[in-house]
Amino acid sequence: xxxxxxLSTAVKYLIPLLLIFSFFLFLRxxxxxxxxxVGGLVAASAxxxxxxxxxxxxxxxxxxxxxxxxxxxxLLIALLSGLVPxxxxxDFLTGIWFEKNFPIIGKLxxxxxxxxxxxxxVLGISTKIIFSxxxxxx
Amino acid sequence: xxxxxLSGFIFVLLIPIINKYAKNSVGWIASIFPLALTxxxxxxxxxxxDKGNSILESTSWVPSLGINLSFYLDGLxxxxxxxxxxxxxxxxxxxxxxxxxxxxxxxxxxxxxxxxSSMIGLVLSDNIITMFVFWELTSITSYLLIxxxxxxxxxxxxxxxxxxxxxxxxxxxxxxxxxxxxxxGSMSISSLASMNDILTEHRLYAPAALLILIGAFTKSxxxxxxxxxxxxxxxxxxVSAYLHSATMVKAGIYLIARMxxxxxxxxxxxxxxMFVGAVTxxxxxxxxxxxxxxxxxxxxSTLSVLGxxxxxxxxxxxxxxxxxxxxxxxxxxxxATLFLTAGMIDHSTGTRNIExxxxxxxxxxxxxAIAILASLxxxxxxxxxGFVGKETVYAATIEYTNFGFLFITLAIAAxxxxxxxxxxxxxxxFFGKFRKTPKTPHELPFxxxxxxxxxAFGGLTLGIFSSFIIGKLINNTELGxxxxxxxxxxxxxxxxxxxxxxxxxxxxxxxxxFWKRNQLLKYVDNISFIDEITPSYHYQKLFNGTLxxxxxxxxxxxxxxxxxxxxxxxxxxxxLGGTTLFSLGExxxxxxxxxxxxxxxxxxxxxxxxTYMTVRAKTRLAAxxxxxxxxxxxxxxxxxxGAPDLAMTQFAIETLTVILFVLVIYxxxxxxxxxxxxxRIRDFIIAGAGGLLMSLISIIILSNPLSSELxxxxxxxSYAIAKGKNIVNVILVDFRALDTMxxxxxxxxxxxxxxxxxxxxxxxxxx
Numbered sequence: 001x002x003x004x005x006x007l008s009t010a011v012k013y014l015i016p017l018l019l020i021f022s023f024f025l026f027l028r029x030x031x032x033x034x035x036x037x038v039g040g041l042v043a044a045s046a047x048x049x050x051x052x053x054x055x056x057x058x059x060x061x062x063x064x065x066x067x068x069x070x071x072x073x074x075l076l077i078a079l080l081s082g083l084v085p086x087x088x089x090x091d092f093l094t095g096i097w098f099e100k101n102f103p104i105i106g107k108l109x110x111x112x113x114x115x116x117x118x119x120x121x122v123l124g125i126s127t128k129i130i131f132s133x134x135x136x137x138x
Numbered sequence: 139x140x141x142x143x144l145s146g147f148i149f150v151l152l153i154p155i156i157n158k159y160a161k162n163s164v165g166w167i168a169s170i171f172p173l174a175l176t177x178x179x180x181x182x183x184x185x186x187x188d189k190g191n192s193i194l195e196s197t198s199w200v201p202s203l204g205i206n207l208s209f210y211l212d213g214l215x216x217x218x219x220x221x222x223x224x225x226x227x228x229x230x231x232x233x234x235x236x237x238x239x240x241x242x243x244x245x246x247x248x249x250x251x252x253x254x255s256s257m258i259g260l261v262l263s264d265n266i267i268t269m270f271v272f273w274e275l276t277s278i279t280s281y282l283l284i285x286x287x288x289x290x291x292x293x294x295x296x297x298x299x300x301x302x303x304x305x306x307x308x309x310x311x312x313x314x315x316x317x318x319x320x321x322x323g324s325m326s327i328s329s330l331a332s333m334n335d336i337l338t339e340h341r342l343y344a345p346a347a348l349l350i351l352i353g354a355f356t357k358s359x360x361x362x363x364x365x366x367x368x369x370x371x372x373x374x375x376x377v378s379a380y381l382h383s384a385t386m387v388k389a390g391i392y393l394i395a396r397m398x399x400x401x402x403x404x405x406x407x408x409x410x411x412m413f414v415g416a417v418t419x420x421x422x423x424x425x426x427x428x429x430x431x432x433x434x435x436x437x438x439s440t441l442s443v444l445g446x447x448x449x450x451x452x453x454x455x456x457x458x459x460x461x462x463x464x465x466x467x468x469x470x471x472x473x474a475t476l477f478l479t480a481g482m483i484d485h486s487t488g489t490r491n492i493e494x495x496x497x498x499x500x501x502x503x504x505x506x507a508i509a510i511l512a513s514l515x516x517x518x519x520x521x522x523x524g525f526v527g528k529e530t531v532y533a534a535t536i537e538y539t540n541f542g543f544l545f546i547t548l549a550i551a552a553x554x555x556x557x558x559x560x561x562x563x564x565x566x567x568f569f570g571k572f573r574k575t576p577k578t579p580h581e582l583p584f585x586x587x588x589x590x591x592x593x594a595f596g597g598l599t600l601g602i603f604s605s606f607i608i609g610k611l612i613n614n615t616e617l618g619x620x621x622x623x624x625x626x627x628x629x630x631x632x633x634x635x636x637x638x639x640x641x642x643x644x645x646x647x648x649x650x651x652f653w654k655r656n657q658l659l660k661y662v663d664n665i666s667f668i669d670e671i672t673p674s675y676h677y678q679k680l681f682n683g684t685l686x687x688x689x690x691x692x693x694x695x696x697x698x699x700x701x702x703x704x705x706x707x708x709x710x711x712x713x714l715g716g717t718t719l720f721s722l723g724e725x726x727x728x729x730x731x732x733x734x735x736x737x738x739x740x741x742x743x744x745x746x747x748x749t750y751m752t753v754r755a756k757t758r759l760a761a762x763x764x765x766x767x768x769x770x771x772x773x774x775x776x777x778x779x780g781a782p783d784l785a786m787t788q789f790a791i792e793t794l795t796v797i798l799f800v801l802v803i804y805x806x807x808x809x810x811x812x813x814x815x816x817x818r819i820r821d822f823i824i825a826g827a828g829g830l831l832m833s834l835i836s837i838i839i840l841s842n843p844l845s846s847e848l849x850x851x852x853x854x855x856s857y858a859i860a861k862g863k864n865i866v867n868v869i870l871v872d873f874r875a876l877d878t879m880x881x882x883x884x885x886x887x888x889x890x891x892x893x894x895x896x897x898x899x900x901x902x903x904x905x
Contacts, residue, residue: 025786029864029867030861030862030863030864030867030868031862031863031864032863032864033782033783033786033864033866034783034786034864034867035783035864035866035867035870035871036870036871037787037870038783038786038787038790041787041790041791041794042790044794045790045793045794045797048794048797052797067889068889068890068893071886071889072886074882074886075882075883075886078878078879078882079879082875082879092876093875093876093879095859095860095861095871095872095875097861107861109861111860111862111868111871111872111875112871114871114872114875114878114879115867115870115871117882118870118871118878118882121882121885121886122882122885124886124889125885125886125888125889126794128889128892128893129798129889129892129893130794130797130798130801132892132893132896132897133798133801133802133896134801135896
């Protein structure tokens with residue numbers, strides 16, 4: 001694929017914005033529209049955009065971590081967040097929260113951690129599929 | 139006991155680490171585990187065996203369904219647990235040396251530890267569902283272990299065969315157990331024992347009992363399901379010794395014994411077990427005659443013993459139960475030993491063919507001594523435990539009034555072959571003149587002979603001191619096979635009885651059979667019908683037939699053209715949904731009355747135009763952009779109806795989908811309209827009908843407002859309990875987090891699937 005100068009310049013500024021936006025979507029999901037799923041999708045499209053602008057090899061380097069690892073990590077985090085309440089004698093996946101509020105993040109609890117897992121799995125899957133399709137092209 | 143049953147599943151996590159840092163001693167370290175469990179179970183000895191108590195422990199698992207992790211320790215489960223852990227220890231130690239050239243030794247220990255834990259869980263479980271879970275786990279681990287040498291096609295086929303048969307039996311068992319809990323209203327095996335009257339008189343008793351028996355017979359390789367066991371000899375020898383002689387194949391027998399107090403006492407139950415056991419006992423013993431492979435010979439003798447054990451429960455008298463227990467222990471000790479010595483011979487000489495093996499006693503004196511000691515026990519020679527076992531089996535069979543004469547004849551005939559097998563496996567390789575073998579034989583290291591020696595001497599000790607150890611077990615323990623305690627003492631020497639004479643005749647005829655082997659073989663070779671009457675022939679036919687049917691239906695339904703798949707899905711939906719809709723009769727369509735607003739009409743027009751453009755597009759890219767427009771329009775509708783979460787996700791998904799499409803299209807050849815006008819009209823009708831059906835359903839749903847309590851519940855508790863104001867997200871990550879968990883797992887699997895498909899194609903291109 002040919003890369004356009006305009007696109008790759010724009011992407012430089014867009015990527016951080018998109019990634020911050022995806023994180024923002026993820027965090028606000030608890031009280032307002034958003035959440036791990038859509039956050040992960042937005043992050044994935046950020047990487048897809050980067051790949052279109054700079055090529056897929058560059059995008060892979062830029063991501064630093066193999067998407068399959070993200071999927072595994074996400075599943076593990078989701079699972080562990082469910083196991084935590086079992087140590088307190090509660091059922092699997094019961095939400096537990098800290099009493100106190102934290103700055104920026106707001107409330108912190110196991111459902112939020114679970115959502116991080118969802119975020120990572122979605123990001124991992126989307127980028128994995130996009131990258132493997134792109135690899136086929138060569 | 140909870141910890142004992144589940145500790146293996148935790149311990150197994152350490153194996154990869156041990157294997158990484160101490161590859162050579164993984165066998166040593168792993169064998170500590172069964173040893174520790176042996177000590178643990180022996181610590182119950184006084185309580186269970188001396189005092190005759192039984193222990194029940196329970197931890198709730200899914201209490202709302204009556205499924206609990208409850209474990210029950212009595213004479214029967216303690217005996218089985220000790221067999222599992224002791225033989226486990228021996229096999230773990232042995233395998234470390236026997237399999238040291240395997241790259242995947244760590245994997246082997248993972249599988250076998252998982253198996254051992256499942257087996258312990260199976261014999262300890264008091265809850266039928268928990269037991270079933272462990273039961274299936276043993277089938278799965280057995281599959282992995284039989285197919286351990288997975289580069290070999292025969293190993294893969296045998297593993298699959300064993301899994302299909304035991305797994306199919308497992309399904310029957312599950313059905314039987316569910317019927318049983320339906321009748322009794324209880325899931326606890328120990329409480330079922332007191333409900334014998336209620337259970338046996340119920341009209342569903344016969345199906346429940348037969349289904350459970352099918353499960354047991356498949357697992358314990360009873361006729362006509364026996365053929366998977368000789369094939370399972372493809373497994374590495376330690377696996378054969380452990381799973382397919384000492385433990386897993388006895389799970390079915392354990393189940394029959396365990397269920398005997400609750401389901402037994404009827405003619406259906408006892409006669410079925412008795413005759414199936416007797417047929418297995420004789421039929422498999424006769425089949426052994428033509429075998430030349432050491433392990434196959436042992437497999438057939440195992441089958442014969444399994445048949446005998448089954449038959450004994452069927453007879454069900456006090457003496458028969460006593461014989462069952464002694465024979466069970468004796469067999470576990472000598473058969474595991476003989477398998478292990480067969481493995482030693484194989485390891486040392488490079489062959490398991492009995493024709494090539496003789497005169498090894500000078501090069502392998504320790505192996506020879508161990509094998510002979512175990513063989514003597516197997517042949518029933520005094521003073522080994524096998525002697526006591528065979529005597530009691532004969533005594534119990536003679537005593538049985540209904541078919542005593544028939545069964546004693548069958549038992550003697552089968553045992554003659556067992557003696558013959560023993561002579562072939564335990565004596566022939568060591569005596570006579572030495573013959574050259576593929577590898578130069580040598581004696582084996584301590585790790586390999588220590589365990590088998592321990593078991594062989596165990597057989598001797600238990601024989602000489604039979605009145606103490608086994609005697610106590612049988613005399614004053616709750617065995618769980620019958621409700622009362624047995625109170626029969628065990629003795630080594632009964633005097634010159636009829637049984638002793640029969641025992642003597644058996645050994646004599648067995649040796650004669652071995653002596654005349656070559657002449658008889660020539661005669662037997664001319665009889666070929668045996669191969670055709672065996673059930674494995676029918677199994678193979680059924681198996682091939684199933685594959686053919688599967689091929690046929692995939693050719694019809696999944697012919698490789700994706701458009702065809704979609705057509706099949708839509709037509710099925712139309713037919714199924716449509717017939718349901720019309721069978722419901724007059725419907726309320728008032729939901730349509732409301733007039734759509736201006737924006738809605740605009741969006742509808744945009745969508746219809748986009749649809750038209752998709753169909754008429756001249757390039758693929760144009761078609762995909764048009765489909766994208768439809769997706770975005772749907773997102774707009776979501777926004778208008780107050781579902782911003784959905785809309786956002788829809789936007790993101792639409793964007794990514796277009797990117798994916800573009801990536802794929804990039805590779806495709808130019809766009810050519812292939813379809814004829816007739817086909818387009820056909821597709822138009824199908825698509826139109828599908829759309830119409832969906833519209834009708836939507837209107838009906840709108841006309842009948844759902845009165846859902848869930849909606850109110852979520853609205854009320856979202857902030858109160860789950861501390862979130864966005865109900866959609868709270869449902870996703872908290873209220874229904876388990877569903878989400880399942881969904882992300884499915885997504886992950888799908889991603890791996892996509893990746894694998896693409897990689898696979900790449901590999902094909904390179905070729």
